[in-house]
Amino acid sequence: MSFEPKILGIACNWCTYTGADLAGTTRLHYPQNLRVVRVMCSSRINPSFIFRAFQLGADGVLVGGCHPGDCHYNTGNLYARRRLAVTKKILEFAGLEPERFRVEWISASEGNKFAEVVTEFTARIKELGPQQKLKIDELLEKI
Amino acid sequence: MTDFKQIENSLKREAKKLLESAEVPVVLAYARGYDEKHPMPFAAKSVADVEKIVFNEYCNFNMARYIMRFPDAAKIAVAAKAADSRAIVVLIQEEKVRREDLVILGISASGMKDPKTDQLIDSRTTGGLYNPVEYDILLGEEIRGQKIVSPYEVLAEYEAMDKEARWAFWKSQLDKCIRCYACRKACPMCYCDPCFIDQNKPRWADKAPQSPGNMMYHLTRFHHLAGRCIDCGECSRACPVDIPLYLFHKKVAKECEEMFGQAAGMKLEDKPVLVDFRVEDSDQILK
Numbered sequence: 001m002s003f004e005p006k007i008l009g010i011a012c013n014w015c016t017y018t019g020a021d022l023a024g025t026t027r028l029h030y031p032q033n034l035r036v037v038r039v040m041c042s043s044r045i046n047p048s049f050i051f052r053a054f055q056l057g058a059d060g061v062l063v064g065g066c067h068p069g070d071c072h073y074n075t076g077n078l079y080a081r082r083r084l085a086v087t088k089k090i091l092e093f094a095g096l097e098p099e100r101f102r103v104e105w106i107s108a109s110e111g112n113k114f115a116e117v118v119t120e121f122t123a124r125i126k127e128l129g130p131q132q133k134l135k136i137d138e139l140l141e142k143i
Numbered sequence: 144m145t146d147f148k149q150i151e152n153s154l155k156r157e158a159k160k161l162l163e164s165a166e167v168p169v170v171l172a173y174a175r176g177y178d179e180k181h182p183m184p185f186a187a188k189s190v191a192d193v194e195k196i197v198f199n200e201y202c203n204f205n206m207a208r209y210i211m212r213f214p215d216a217a218k219i220a221v222a223a224k225a226a227d228s229r230a231i232v233v234l235i236q237e238e239k240v241r242r243e244d245l246v247i248l249g250i251s252a253s254g255m256k257d258p259k260t261d262q263l264i265d266s267r268t269t270g271g272l273y274n275p276v277e278y279d280i281l282l283g284e285e286i287r288g289q290k291i292v293s294p295y296e297v298l299a300e301y302e303a304m305d306k307e308a309r310w311a312f313w314k315s316q317l318d319k320c321i322r323c324y325a326c327r328k329a330c331p332m333c334y335c336d337p338c339f340i341d342q343n344k345p346r347w348a349d350k351a352p353q354s355p356g357n358m359m360y361h362l363t364r365f366h367h368l369a370g371r372c373i374d375c376g377e378c379s380r381a382c383p384v385d386i387p388l389y390l391f392h393k394k395v396a397k398e399c400e401e402m403f404g405q406a407a408g409m410k411l412e413d414k415p416v417l418v419d420f421r422v423e424d425s426d427q428i429l430k
Contacts, residue, residue, distance in 0.1 A: 047366045048339065048347050048359070055355055069422065078420035082403065085428035086369045086417065089398040090362060093301075093391065095310025103429045133310060136355040 005059035005125040009036040009118075010045055014072040015107045016064025022111030030115040031122040034062065042066070042103075043076035047087045050101060054134040060100045060125040062118070067105040077105070096133055099124060145252045145283060151198040153282040154222055157248055159193045161220050167246055169213050171221040173202040180258045184209055198222070200256045203264070205375045207231045207331035210240055220246035222282075224255075226375030228275035229408030230331035233371055236408075236415055239334065249278025251286045257380055267297040268389050270374035276409055294374055295397045301390060313391075314354070317361050319384040322352040326388055327364070329381035332371045339363060365391050370399040370416035373408040402428045 011017040017038045023030065039045060042065030050061050063084060071077040084103050092098040104117050154172055161167040174185030174195045184204045187193055206221050207230035213219055219240075223231055228249060234240050251274045255264050271294045273286040301309065324340075327333045339347050340360050347363070349356030372392040379389040400406050403416040403424075 048363050051359055051362050052347065055359060068424075068426070075420065078422065078424065079417075081424055081426070081429065082417055082420055085402060086366060086395065086399065088429060090365055090369075090391075090395060093309070093394045094313050094362060095304075095306050095308070097306075105426075133314075134355075134358060 003126060003130060005033050005122065005130070006057060007034045007060040007062060007118075007122060007125060008053045008058040009034045009062045009064065010042075010049065011036050011038055011064040012042045012066055012072075012077070013038055013040050015066035015070065015105075016114065018108035019064070019106045019110050019114045022108065023114045024111075026111050028111060028115040030118040033122045033125075034118050041071065041073055041076040042080040043073075043083070045080060045084070047083060047090075050087055051134070054096070054100070054131060055136050057131075057135050059128075059131040060102070060121060062121055063101075063103045064106045064114070064117075065103070067107055070107060097128060097131070099128060100131060145200075145254055145286070147199045147252075150250055150252065150283045151196065154198050154248065154250075155193050155196050157280055157282065158187055158196055158220065159190060161246060162187065162190050162193065167216075167218045167220045169216045169219050170196075170248075171206045171209050171219060172196045172248075173198055173204070173206075173222070180261070186213070198250070200252075200254055201258045203255055203257070203377065203380060205230055205329070205331045205377045207234060208329065210234060210245070211334055218244050218246060220248055222248045222250055223275050223278065224250045224252050225272035225275050226270055226373055226377075227331070228277050229270070229272075229373035230375065232277050232408040232411055233332060233373060233415060235411060236413060237371075237418075242411065246280070247275070247278040249275035249281045251275065251281065251283050253286050253289060259380070264376070264380075266292050267294075268379060268387075269376040270294050277411065295393055298390065298394055298397060301394070314358075316386050317357045318354050319386060320352060320357040320361065321384060322350070322357065322360070323383060325381040325383060326378035326386075329377040330368070331375070331377075332368055332373070333364075335367075339367075361388075361391075365395055368392055369395045370403070370405075371407050372396050 053061050065077045088098050106114050158170040170187040173182040175197050176183040180201050182202050205227050207227050235242050253273045257264050271292045348359035376389045399416050
């Protein structure tokens with residue numbers, strides 16, 4: 001059986017999540033590996049969410065937010081941009097694969113961009129194979 | 144070489160003056176521990192306490208750690224070496240303490256020693272500064288002419304490592320962790336109550352000293368100190384199993400400095416980089 005990655009998508013309510021809706025209503029196809037969680041703003045994302053997702057078996061994490069300057073709360077994504085950039089550097093220096101973590105700005109009208117990004121990211125994760133480094137051994141979790 | 148005895152004497156003199164004036168009820172400095180080599184942090188609260196103050200080459204504690212222990216004190220005087228003063232600046236930036244409530248007794252010191260090894264502390268493991276960046280009274284002489292070492296020089300070896308080798312290195316290091324939280328206790332920037340690791344709802348990470356929980360604790364702690372770590376190196380010296388935590392903190396500090404153009408705790412008017420933003424920040428930093 002071919003490898004089907006689990007990808008966590010964290011999408012901002014105002015742009016990316018609405019963009020995903022648009023992708024759906026316009027009948028665009030994209031891989032079903034993405035599980036989307038809606039947050040009110042990309043700055044809601046605690047970096048621990050990302051580490052935790054990898055521990056609980058995600059093979060990739062995709063964060064979607066409004067384009068800088070378009071944030072519903074004016075400045076949320078500008079804080080998020082700095083914070084998530086640091087998250088990426090930490091993953092890199094720890095020797096994890098920073099390619100498994102991606103941030104994209106997708107607006108509510110960019111349904112096709114959403115579909116494209118998900119397709120591309122899923123293909124990339126398939127290339128990288130399963131994420132093993134941070135994943136918690138199931139037996140250990142049960143103790 | 145720094146004259147530690149002279150600094151001790153001026154520390155006592157200033158502490159006495161401040162406590163006598165009754166404006167400052169607490170002076171944070173060092174006192175003798177169970178022997179000469181193990182001084183301990185000490186809060187002098189009366190003129191009689193002043194005699195107990197010591198200062199020698201083993202006084203490494205970052206005294207900024209203890210400022211918030213005295214919320215009722217009208218004013219606090221604190222003995223601050225270079226890194227301590229940077230920590231104080233970050234605390235002021237984060238509005239944990241007000242500048243006017245502090246009397247900073249700056250200390251310029253070089254030649255500090257680690258009591259564990261009795262060796263000089265390698266300046267590459269710390270910020271490499273000798274003079275405090277912010278003070279009211281400077282005890283001893285400003286140090287000039289010391290070789291300036293880039294605080295990030297030590298990273299080159301690890302940055303050059305192959306990704307897999309780096310993962311193997313950090314995994315073996317962090318797996319040693321016994322979760323005593325000495326790093327958190329020693330850190331002047333770790334003041335959250337409760338710490339994320341102590342929270343039960345949500346339970347962010349496993350509390351057992353095993354690989355997954357250790358990884359989560361340390362990676363998140365590195366993140367929480369991004370743009371705030373002032374590179375005193377106390378976490379690594381406090382660590383009973385010798386995890387080189389300073390390396391990771393330095394790397395994050397370096398990246399923050401490169402991306403956002405500002406080192407932590409150097410200027411009072413700065414903001415810590417992660418509670419600030421620029422519209423012109425590049426999206427390239429996310430690549």
